[in-house]
Amino acid sequence: MLQDSFIDLTMLRSFLEADFAQMALLCTLLVGGLCGFLSPTIVLKQRAYVGDTLAHLVFPGLVAGYFAAVAFDWPLWGSLMCGAAVTGLLGSFLVERLERILNLPPDSAAVLTLTGFFAAGVVAVSKLRGTRLDLERFLFGDVLNLGQTDALVLAAVLLLVVLVLLVLRKDWDAWLSDAEFARLIGFRIEFIERLFPVLVTAAVLTGLFAVGGLMMSALMTLPAALLPPKSAFSLRALLFSLILSFLGLLMAFALDWPVGSSIVLLGFVLVLIKAIVVSVKSRKTIFQAPSN
Template identity: 25%
Template sequence: MAAVMTLFELEFMQRALIAGLLTGLAAPAIGTYLVQRRLSLMGDGIGHIAITGVALGLLTGTAPVLTAVLVAIAGATAIEFVRARGKASGDVALALLFYGGIAGGVLLIGLAGQGAATLNTYLFGSLTTVSPTDLWIVVGLAATVLVVAVGLSPQLFAVCQDEEFARVTGLRVQVLNVLIAVMAAVTVTVAMRTVGLLLVSALMVVPVATAQQVTRSFRSTFAVACGLGVTACLAGIITSYHADVAPGATIVVLALAGFVVAAIAGTVIRRRRGVAPLADEEPEVPVPDPAPHVVSASHAHGHDRDCGHPAIKHGDHVDYVHDGHLHAAHGDHWDEH
């Protein structure tokens, strides 16, 4: 008990735990949208370019967290515009982030006269380096990410699920895509003190993947992922303090352990219920009540368990939600209602 009290009486641990709490909420919150867009590695790419921002701060003598935020936002926005205009595919755009970011960071770190030890505190996280100034920046940035991620969840989900449909409904798809990229960049810099820039992508993705093993809707996945992120961060920080190991690696290992447990539990639950897992399930779009089918003259999009559209049990068959309608295959034609 005395050891526990000593842990929470240390000012640097208080700051680390608060930063971990906010990181555990913000990273899975934006990670849910990245997974929905199938851009799970985007956080990793932004983490690499944020290294350049950290090095720039060390070189100029300014706060590395602030310069990392600005550089990460600029890089993520530029890559999103490149991707949207078709000048480079998504994986090529991420490769530009990977290579350019790490090369620029190493070059500037050398010019700043800083050693590998300084860089490692940002790459893998460090409990003792969370200063009061850093904490206030983390609080402000994390709060902004959470407000946007929750407040604009219907619009962001619509863009992540089907850009063309979102555009037809009048949503400003390009603006929302850039907003997701900016939030991802901000989240990376929020997490770099606790998880580290090289491991932040894992905290964005692993809790979401874990939640998907046991949930059936986007909304529940979002909530469970945030809960898992907070649990992994706080448990990892406390464990790393007692074991004297890197907090980022500890947090990610605990998150991965949670995924293994959830995957096993989810498989057992689905087998008992006889239900197949549904990835990227759609929660925000109203689903019409089952009604008599109408034969559809043409239907360009085929549906199956891996098509990405929510499956709805309807009598002796399965309907798929698509563009606000329920579609079902019947013999040689498609019905919709």
């Protein structure tokens, strides 16, 4: 048994020495950092569905980008990103407008828009025969096929998120706790409200090819859901996200599982463990409560 584990560890070490594995590790940590920084804002603003929504909103853009690349011989990567960015931002804008004009709850407006956009993408794919579009790649990503450009884009978006969060930290905190008071007393609320969907869209787009849109949604929710933050920047949420991403990647390498799914599964198990611990603790408290 011990010998088997030793062999596995040796294999893992030699595996991590490969270039593609190092690139995968770097990109996974960048995605982990990105999600760790954004997680408190997304969870505290009750926008966990935004990542999932965006993952679907970008779909017709990806389809359009793919066919534009084939038809006009454009570079595939840039074409996909542009298409995804356009429908992602357009969809986010539409969600916000539907919410205001029709007075809908935010999640209803999001579900209506995401399904509409996704359906448009599905129709487009069904009508264009003779071409193959790997849908799974966009939903679940493929961290093992990432290159230097992907890492640079991830690093650039991470830098932007870090700067914006740390420089305007007080404004983010005020917006998160009581937006009306914050607006009244002069915090930069309008700027932040416009910036927030842009940051989340950029994060989901850049994470799309690494771990997939759906997994980005989970990774942006897990850290702050498990460790409730006291500020828009939470060091422990960031560290948790980095460690989770690293362990998830190792688990994926060791068990030959998809990377994004491994990280999310690991995080989900931790959520369940926390739920059990909290539930047991609260029961103990009830039973130990003094009776007068």
